[in-house]
Amino acid sequence: MSAVATSxxxxxxxxxxxxxxxxxxxxxxxxxVITDRVPPFGAAQSDVPPARRLAGRVLARxxxxxLVGLLLVVAVFxxxxxxxxxxGGLATVLDTAAMLGIGGVAVALLLIAGQFDLxxxxxxxxxxxxxxxxxxxxxxxVWPALLASLAASVAVGLVNGFLVVSxxxxxFLVTLATFLVLQGSALAGTNALxxxxxxxxxxxxxxxxxxxAVFGATHQIGDGRFRISxxxxxxxxxxxxxxxxxxxxGNAVLASxxxxxxxxxxxxxxxxxxxxxxxxxxAAGWLIGTLGLxxxxxxxxxxxxxxxxxxxxxVAVIGGCLLTGGYGSVVGASLGALLYAxxxxxxxxxxxxxxxxxxxxxxxxxxxxxxNGEVRRRLKAVPRS
Numbered sequence: 001m002s003a004v005a006t007s008x009x010x011x012x013x014x015x016x017x018x019x020x021x022x023x024x025x026x027x028x029x030x031x032x033v034i035t036d037r038v039p040p041f042g043a044a045q046s047d048v049p050p051a052r053r054l055a056g057r058v059l060a061r062x063x064x065x066x067l068v069g070l071l072l073v074v075a076v077f078x079x080x081x082x083x084x085x086x087x088g089g090l091a092t093v094l095d096t097a098a099m100l101g102i103g104g105v106a107v108a109l110l111l112i113a114g115q116f117d118l119x120x121x122x123x124x125x126x127x128x129x130x131x132x133x134x135x136x137x138x139x140x141x142v143w144p145a146l147l148a149s150l151a152a153s154v155a156v157g158l159v160n161g162f163l164v165v166s167x168x169x170x171x172f173l174v175t176l177a178t179f180l181v182l183q184g185s186a187l188a189g190t191n192a193l194x195x196x197x198x199x200x201x202x203x204x205x206x207x208x209x210x211x212x213a214v215f216g217a218t219h220q221i222g223d224g225r226f227r228i229s230x231x232x233x234x235x236x237x238x239x240x241x242x243x244x245x246x247x248x249x250g251n252a253v254l255a256s257x258x259x260x261x262x263x264x265x266x267x268x269x270x271x272x273x274x275x276x277x278x279x280x281x282x283a284a285g286w287l288i289g290t291l292g293l294x295x296x297x298x299x300x301x302x303x304x305x306x307x308x309x310x311x312x313x314x315v316a317v318i319g320g321c322l323l324t325g326g327y328g329s330v331v332g333a334s335l336g337a338l339l340y341a342x343x344x345x346x347x348x349x350x351x352x353x354x355x356x357x358x359x360x361x362x363x364x365x366x367x368x369x370x371x372n373g374e375v376r377r378r379l380k381a382v383p384r385s
Contacts, residue, residue, distance in 0.1 A: 062320030063332030065371055069318070069364060070339045077346025084342070084349050091224030093341045098233035099288055100315055101337035103308075105233075105240045106284035108316040108333035110277045112244070114257035114325025115171040117278060119160065119178040121308030123285030126186040127153045128293040129301060132199035133190070142207030150286050156182070157282030161275030171278075179306065190301040200298025216294035229291050233334070236284075240330035249273065257325025314361065315340050318368045339364065 074084070083089045103120055110117055127149045134145035160178055164171045190197055202208060217228040244250035252273040255263035263270050293299050317323065318339060319332030340361060347357045 062327060062329035063335055064320075065368070066319045066332045066335040066339055069367075070335055070342065073339060073342050073346065077342065077350060080346065080350035084346055087222030087224030089224075089345060089349060091221075091226050093338070093345045094230050095227050096344060097334075097338045097341035098227070098229040099291065100311060100340055101233040101334045102229070102236055102288055102291075103281075103284050103312040104315040104319070104333040104337045105236050105330050106277075106281040107312040108319060108321050108328055108330050109240060109244065109253055110281055111313070111316050111321040111323065112257050112325060112328040113253045113274060113277055114260065115164065115274060115277065116175060116313070117160065117281040118172065118175040118306060118309040119156065119182060120281050120285040120288075120312060121306070122179050122182045122186065123153055123156060123282055124289035124292070124308070125299070125302070126182045126289075127286040128289035128299045129186050129190050129199065131290065131293055132202060132299045133193055135202050135205050136199050137193055142202075142205055142211045146211065146290060149290075150283065153282045153286035154279050157279035158275060160282070161278035164278070165271040165274050176306075179309070187301050197301035198298065199301075200296075202293075203297040212294055215291050227291075227295070232287065232291070233337075237330060237334045244330055249276075253277065254326060257322075258327070311340070314365050317372065318364055320368075320372070322372050323369075 077084050081089075084093070103124075107117060107120065130149040130152055131145045134140040134148060135142055138145075140148070156178065160171070160175055163169065163174045167174075187197070190199065203212075215228065219226045244253060252263070252268050252270065255266075255268045256270045256273050260270055289299075315336035316328070316333045317336070319329060319334070319336030321328030321333065343360055343364070344354075344357045347360070348354055
């Protein structure tokens with residue numbers, strides 16, 4: 001019996017020698033139980049010293065290092081400027097974290113399955129441009145335009161997933177090609193249809209007020225304006241954690257990243273799961289773009305680099321996801337997004353040069369990669385069931 005099944009299925013005998021990314025059991029009569037904990041690594045816990053036992057317990061919770069890092073960063077910058085903990089600072093941090101976290105949750109699930117998506121950032125821009133052009137130049141109502149851009153985004157995800165599973169090409173390269181295609185098409189198409197790179201003046205169109213209630217609502221507390229993107233982020237984090245740890249789809253995600261060949265032999269739908277995850281990241285890109293479009297009342301066709309997509313990967317890795325797949329946490333990815341946002345805002349409030357934020361995030365990413373390397377070493381060292 002595999003370790004994935006034994007970590008969150010009742011009625012199975014514990015198998016502590018197997019890694020967290022092993023293939024789930026196809027048994028259907030067992031009831032899943034939600035948890036963010038994966039099985040301990042290495043030998044039986046009674047045979048190891050207390051220090052190593054504690055290290056094993058820490059490594060068995062992918063989100064714990066990001067939580068510890070978040071608490072340390074908050075403590076450091078709160079000492080520098082208490083405004084970080086005020087309503088204004090809190091609203092700014094949560095707004096930044098929400099936009100990063102929405103993409104980070106989707107990218108984390110994809111990383112756990114052993115895949116990458118570099119097109120999510122450009123999809124946010126391209127989908128919002130499609131919506132804006134349909135509303136402003138094709139005279140569509142807001143909701144049909146939003147649904148059409150969502151369908152187009154999911155179609156891009158389908159293409160990415162199909163190319164990855166049918167050709168065997170690395171998802172890194174496939175989605176890089178998608179990024180370049182969408183980047184050129186978005187910029188050239190917008191200039192050709194709109195005559196400029198800016199599409200605005202949409203807030204008087206039919207259906208805008210109802211869309212603004214769903215994607216642009218705000219709530220003022222003190223000097224802080226909290227946006228509805230925070231609720232979207234928290235909802236998607238809860239849904240992603242539940243799906244990963246309590247559903248057969250989550251079993252398939254872990255198995256796809258941890259033992260793909262064995263998973264196929266046991267009948268796990270690896271190909272379908274991979275395609276579905278690429279559709280999920282595409283939908284997340286659409287949501288990020290829509291939140292920005294409704295907030296600004298328009299969209300500017302810029303030349304985005306790969307930085308946005310890399311940011312999503314960074315927060316997922318800081319949150320405990322292995323780049324090799326089979327291990328990670330949706331909650332950890334959200335904590336990584338919050339850590340990213342606190343670092344950025346804390347440096348600004350402390351009066352430091354804002355460019356130091358990239359250096360500090362680079363250090364955090366390096367520490368996360370070193371920790372993930374230790375996790376991967378332990379996973380390889382433990383015999384598989």
